[in-house]
Amino acid sequence: MQSEYTTTKSIANMPTSTDTQFDILLYGATSFVGKIMINYLANLPQDGFPWAIAGRDEQKLIALKTKHNLASLPHFVADASNEAALTALSEKTKVIISTVGPYALYGETLVRVCAKTGTDYCDLTGEPQWIKAMLDKYEDDAKASGARIINSAGFDSIPSDLGVYLSQHLAIEKTGLPAEHIKMRVRKIKGGASGGTIASMLNVMKEVGENPKLRKMLVNPYILCGADNPFHVRQKNHKSAEFDKELGIWTMPFVMAAINERIVHRSNLLLNGKYGKTFKYDEAMSSKTASTAWITTLGLGAFVGAASFSPLRHILANYILPKPGEGPSPSEQENGMYDMRFYATLSNGEKQVVQVTGDRDPGYGSTAKMLSQVALCLSQDVPELEGGFWTPAAGLGDKLMERLKLHAGVVVSEMH
CATH class of the missing domain: 3.30.360 (Dihydrodipicolinate Reductase; domain 2)
Known part of the structure; x- marks a missing residue:
């Protein structure tokens, strides 16, 4: 269906960087859901979506690559509190997926970096008090830079x-x-x-x-x-x-x-x-x-x-x-x-x-697929969406529903 809810993105708010290496960068790849996402992403058709992984422990990242026979998959090391390292990551990709929770403890630096650099971002937080704090601090930055930030992009919500x-x-x-x-x-x-x-x-x-x-x-x-x-x-x-x-x-x-x-x-x-x-x-x-x-x-x-x-x-x-x-x-x-x-x-x-x-x-098998498809939807399907903090429905709507039906085993439909 064609939504009447579409919001357009002004050229002035488009990220200025054009030299990104990846469509998606998975940060927190060694987390429980991160490991599931690696397996899912590795088995999707790779045409048109280069991706990479990142985390704080290089040995665990290498072990994951070995387990999934992904020796050529790029990986990067960065601590969740290291703003310079996270900024360097953000400059390499269109979208960063964060699975590093609890987000109230470990999530703020990456949101701040993405909001300021114009890098799209999505996560699976279920912490409303943290989302409110991020809105209060960084919504204006995201609107100015063109970063599209989507929280709660898993089973919740x-x-x-x-x-x-x-x-x-x-x-x-x-x-x-x-x-x-x-x-x-x-x-x-x-x-x-x-x-x-x-x-x-x-x-x-x-x-x-x-x-x-x-x-x-x-x-x-x-x-x-x-x-x-x-x-x-x-x-x-x-x-x-x-x-x-x-x-x-x-x-x-x-x-x-x-x-x-x-x-x-x-x-x-x-x-x-x-x-x-x-x-x-x-x-x-x-x-x-x-x-x-x-x-x-x-x-x-x-x-x-x-x-x-x-x-x-x-x-x-x-x-x-x-x-x-x-x-x-x-x-x-x-x-x-x-x-x-x-x-x-x-x-x-x-x-x-x-x-x-x-x-x-x-919480995990389905969430891993949904979060991955949100990131792909951001990187490939919605160039017109302006910067700011969005919800899955308001930001991605019909295009996300179609992706989830085709690629994630999630079907939204009217019962008759």
Whole structure:
């Protein structure tokens, strides 16, 4: 479909460098998801997209190249805090992919470099407080340099962002008006967590404990929309198990809602309020029984409670939960999947359902493919997109949906 949401990029904001060697440079190649991405990128058709890898440990980079029979793949060494080294990397490539999390601890220098040098950037952060900090500090720089920066370009938050994007496109196409309320329900999901994701979650808990004001900030659904945003409608927050009478299903909290909902509302801002100023959006997981919904809710509550208490958080991180670099096995990645539904009642009373499905475990197998395709979309498909901090839907929209369907096993479609 041809989107009415297209934004054009002025020639004045185009990056000035024309001597880049690579379309893509993967920074954090030795991370858990970075290793999966190397295998994925190495097996894509290589016509027209030269790429390279980088990280802080050269021996690990060389070992990865040997494992994947990629002896000729260029590699570079740079520490996440070394601004000069990261600047040198940025000058070699059109797009830098960062998998170095928790981003609140290790991500800022690279974002600053890309924003100032005009290098496109994407990551898979699920840390809204960090994204807000980066927006506050570097959005003006990115707009001036022409750098297109896209956060949350993995399972959080591409399926949610594109699911709502298509839902609203269809609603406007059918009725001339957007849907006022969309409910996302995770109908099926299968996959494991990695140490990197858990480390990011625990770091958010640590930051909240050290800064009580952050808690209030994090519950704001419009945290990524700026202080002067036009949205003020109260949004539903799923805190416990409950029965959804409209859909006829039990629901329970979805841990990714905290980032996904905020990315969706930022997309609405970037798309000039196409979803409506009174748009409501909420996410939850569905359950076949009340008992499962309540057991899952209580388990999640116990985890959050423990992670909020410093001594218990230390025990969880060091003795119980997966550590950074650990995660789902190859078979778990291969056999994972997800099925997400986006329910809307249109202005004419019609019920509409959009489905997003993925063919690998959400956090790693599918995320690796999605993040890679975001980088390729930035480098190859959207020369007209102007500099700034974008969301996947607002910045890449239709072109990304088509890429994900063709190359990443992620399908966004209307259910009939």
